[in-house]
Amino acid sequence: MLQGVQIDLISEERLSRLTPMEKIRLILDDVKEGNIVVLEKGLAPEEASKLIEMTMMEISPEGFNGIEMETYPARDEGFGGFLGRLIGRKSEARMTVIGPANQLKMLKKEKDLISAWVSSR
Amino acid sequence: MNFFVRTRKRFSKFLKFFFRKRSSRIGIYGPPNAGKTTLANRIVRDWTGDAVGPVSEIPHETRRARRKEDITITGANGSSITIDIVDTPGVTTKIDYKEFLEYGLEKEEAIKRAREATEGVAEAMHWLREDIDGVIYMLDSTLDPFLQVNIMMIGIIESRNLPVIIVANKIDLPDAAPTRIKSAFPQHPVISISSLDGSNIEQLYEKMTDYFG
Numbered sequence: 001m002l003q004g005v006q007i008d009l010i011s012e013e014r015l016s017r018l019t020p021m022e023k024i025r026l027i028l029d030d031v032k033e034g035n036i037v038v039l040e041k042g043l044a045p046e047e048a049s050k051l052i053e054m055t056m057m058e059i060s061p062e063g064f065n066g067i068e069m070e071t072y073p074a075r076d077e078g079f080g081g082f083l084g085r086l087i088g089r090k091s092e093a094r095m096t097v098i099g100p101a102n103q104l105k106m107l108k109k110e111k112d113l114i115s116a117w118v119s120s121r
Numbered sequence: 122m123n124f125f126v127r128t129r130k131r132f133s134k135f136l137k138f139f140f141r142k143r144s145s146r147i148g149i150y151g152p153p154n155a156g157k158t159t160l161a162n163r164i165v166r167d168w169t170g171d172a173v174g175p176v177s178e179i180p181h182e183t184r185r186a187r188r189k190e191d192i193t194i195t196g197a198n199g200s201s202i203t204i205d206i207v208d209t210p211g212v213t214t215k216i217d218y219k220e221f222l223e224y225g226l227e228k229e230e231a232i233k234r235a236r237e238a239t240e241g242v243a244e245a246m247h248w249l250r251e252d253i254d255g256v257i258y259m260l261d262s263t264l265d266p267f268l269q270v271n272i273m274m275i276g277i278i279e280s281r282n283l284p285v286i287i288v289a290n291k292i293d294l295p296d297a298a299p300t301r302i303k304s305a306f307p308q309h310p311v312i313s314i315s316s317l318d319g320s321n322i323e324q325l326y327e328k329m330t331d332y333f334g
Binding site: 044045046048049051052053055056057059061065066067068069070071101102106109110111 | 212213214215216217218232235236239240242243246247249250265267268269272273276277279280281305
């Protein structure tokens, strides 16, 4: 039997059909099963904030101990500086990898390169 | 006390209640062990002579947000601000009680600390969503600033349009590289300090009066 780690690549289209809570539930349920989730487009800041809170609520001793999550720094779109602040800065959520904290480990991260290591349970 | 004096006092109290300007609440955020409580203690000690909370080598020493009210800070330029300082638990996406065993804690104590730490992180996120007017984002300048939690947190703070000063802490250590932090977050002011020995703290106070005023 093939041994390894399941990787779920979720498209931007599928993500756009989900509500923020559905997205968070999908990610956490998948990760808690030991899978690696790759989102074609990352979470909005408000969703990321909720994901941190929900993750904390689900941590248990001898069980789930949280998530490891990697993405590139946000790319600013539109105006920067004072004008950007005045009319609202728009930043684009980018491809994101999420996995169980005990299975996914970031090795190297730069502005434009992420190297991660995945282990099976 | 005659009727007129009583009425005048009540009226003045009424006016104060409705027109009083609340002090801005400045949250000190950042990953665990970045030195948030050390900075909060230094700010509060420098300007009130008091302290906020205990510090420790063990991560997640601060597991509840603590607020110190009405701290008036004066910059070298002479301008002042009165703020509330909110020291928050370190934000992370993972907490494993086994990490605390390495610091000599018993299993039961480590599990309790981990549980309280998870609650603390959720509480810190809630404060950020509801009750914070400005942020000091604290980073350990000996570590890689591109940690996911930092990128996420800065994104969350920016999305709320909160003014943020990034503090590159621990410049007293030989491995400190505050320039890495400056290049990671060029869109925000970065002040390099040592909250432990107070190096460059005056520059932070000046930036605070300028930025949060």
